[in-house]
Amino acid sequence: MPAAMKLISVNLLRLFETTEGADLGKEFRSRLFPRKALIYSPSDEVDRVFIVKRGRLRVYLSYGDREFTLALLEAGDIFSTHTRAFVQTLQETELLVTDTATFQKRVSEIPEVSQAMVKVLGELLKNSLSTIEGLVFKDARLRLIEFLATAAADRGKPGNGGITVELGLNTEDIALLVGTTRQTISTIMNDLIKAGIIEKIDRQTICVRRFDELTAWKDSL
Template sequence: MSRSNPPAPGLPDWLGQLDEGRRQNFAAGEMISQPEADDNRLFVLTSGRARIWLAGESRALTLALLGPGGIYVTHTRAWVEALEAAETRSWPLSELRALIAERPELAIAALGEIGQVLSGAITLIEDLAFRRVEARLARLLITEAGRQGTDVVHLPESTETLASLCGTSRQTLSTLLNRMVRTGLIARPDRRHLAIADPAGLRDIAELSDG
């Protein structure tokens, strides 16, 4: 099943050792993976964006966002939802085990990618425990600007998703965004983008906590 062709630009190098896998396309709002699925697979997002989230009785909590090259394993209690038109490649875990037995170094590379998702979840727990909502929002905007490589941050499709990433409600999020616009921290050129006008000011807010 292995090959040695380089993967598409933006995808992890170790994917060049795998076959094409199963390619699937998802529309915005469609579930890529859900908890009750019994087909355990590793998938890579090859285009688009998705979010990993947990569902409670009255709210959802977003654990991480995935962009092109993002990796996830489906046998968890989390949902994975396409935020925009997205494509994935996936492989049964049994095939990956066989390849890793042959090429152990691939396991280290794959774990590094998956570890980024875990790091994001730990950051979320830290934020919920120690930071006010405004500080969580500021930190999220700074992180996304760095990840996207621009001061104009591309937002998730829905306000609910952004609120979920901050662990708050739509109403509170809207209030905080409007306040940041009024104070010159950010600008909002359109509904899908936020421009960071005062990075230092956002970083100062992101460091604040409830003690």
């Protein structure tokens, strides 16, 4: 797949050298940026579309000290400045830049341009989905740990070298209660078992071996 994608990218730059692409090419101005430069921020008012002529860039979201990379751009890739993302150069980079309005007037004439847009937006979507998954998963972790800690504190009895709790619920019931899938519950439970924090006694009974660590884990999420 990446090889095929690359063909599309290279075509977009070559396109400007063909007669049909030359007119569109005239609308773009070249701009050079040094390495590690923050070239666009969401707060910028400019509304431009750019094509990477050479170099590499990173498209990312940033909240406080946390960052999520949404896409890496390379030669032939196309992107815009009207998004909530930051754009930073990873190495010295040359961009071909035009106004979004100018670009819009011409874009429908040339199918290669939409193909290049689909490539970048596809990558952006893929990374956004992974970010969402991570956030949802983390949420489920917190909710499951809270559920287990409360059950142990309220209904647990000493035994099996810790606090033994008859949950009276199978994985599916817990998933419904916590608001996630059975698979997610199994993954998190297995993590807790591997870490020696809980032990499975039978299908519906667990032993919390290290209650302090269970709550400490919760606080670290």
